């Protein structure tokens with residue numbers, strides 16, 4: 276039975292709140308993969324607990340990693356990861372859910388296992404692009420059943436070792452095709468020389484995150500030539516890390532300050548980070564907001580008027596940007612995000628449909644969105660099983676009475692506690708009254 280739409284709170288006063296966000300999905304799932312092939316036991320402190328991280332842990336456990344919860348310093352237990360034994364032999368099935376990081380990062384790792392590893396996921400996962408990673412596995416000499424479909428489901432037949440060498444991949448559909456191969460390539464006999472063969476790669480910050488993490492663990496990565504990455508074979512050093520907050524998921528909360536003309540503060544904002552969400556510091560001032568970072572506290576204050584923006588390759592930040600843009604007084608253009616059509620849902624189509632259903636004026640372009648000012652009214656904002664659609668609906672609801680968000684529980688993909696965090700934010704400070 277589908278649950279009733281969430282009567283998302285509407286703010287009747289500017290917000291004044293301080294919020295702490297759970298750990299980063301991209302960092303947690305990268306460190307989990309790296310721990311599974313590291314040269315010793317690893318510890319992840321204050322990791323993300325969400326559907327995507329649970330799916331990643333399930334996948335790595337089924338390949339032979341031992342992942343245990345151990346007491347941590349805060350509310351969330353730490354994870355102790357004992358790597359997959361060398362040349363482990365298993366036949367298993369992996370549920371990828373709707374997690375791009377699981378469906379892209381784990382198949383190259385499964386190639387290092389001796390056995391058959393079947394991959395499948397949610398109905399929405401079965402339409403997400405996979406062909407480039409399957410083609411890369413074929414170039415590495417790995418047999419994959421049902422590879423010709425170019426989507427889930429498929430099965431990887433690993434032999435226990437991968438020779439490696441030169442691999443060409445068109446990563447125009449997702450940066451995750453590059454990250455997936457880089458993450459495990461140090462464990463290939465000859466490493467990898469990975470070459471992107473298409474026009475341009477999206478979400479390049481996520482590739483930089485992968486490269487930076489690998490280097491921090493002693494892996495030799497040469498990315499000095501554009502579109503080429505060379506990873507030398509060698510050990511991945513065991514590690515003990517504290518996970519940063521998810522700065523992309525900070526987006527809806529910071530947007531709440533912008534659309535209510537209030538202030539939202541996020542403590543422990545990292546001074547140096549690989550997360551794309553650090554770009555909120557450049558993006559939100561373009562909407563007219565004041566942004567400061569002092570003593571590790573990021574503070575965003577909205578102003579009376581929201582300006583439209585013109586932004587390129589905003590990656591996973593785009594749905595939040597679109598939600599703010601449809602409340603702006605001048606038009607906005609978002610470019611370089613055609614690949615969002617292959618995210619949890621076709622985000623360009625979904626954003627246009629939902630914004631326009633509330634009276635807005637949004638349209639798709641070949642590589643993005645144009646959003647013009649228009650008075651919005653109440654209605655149901657559909658989520659399409661996409662966590663970032665659900666949070667986009669919650670942002671609009673703050674400023675537009677009568678907006679309800681269908682399937683708010685889909686936020687569990689990366690932020691299970693979202694409804695509570697959101698209502699807690701609204702109840703703080705000047706007590707922005709909540710109109711349900």
Ligand SMILES: O=C(O)C1=C[C@@H](OP(=O)(O)O)[C@@H](O)[C@H](O)C1
Nearest residue numbers: 301449450451477478481590591
């Ligand atoms: O590697 C990662 O952790 C991610 C890469 C990006 O994928 P795309 O390159 O498909 O946009 C991003 O949108 C996704 O949320 C997470």
Ligand SMILES: C=C(OP(=O)(O)O)C(=O)O
Nearest residue numbers: 373374375376591618619
């Ligand atoms: C695109 C996203 O997720 P995934 O890791 O499933 O690709 C996202 O979180 O915005």
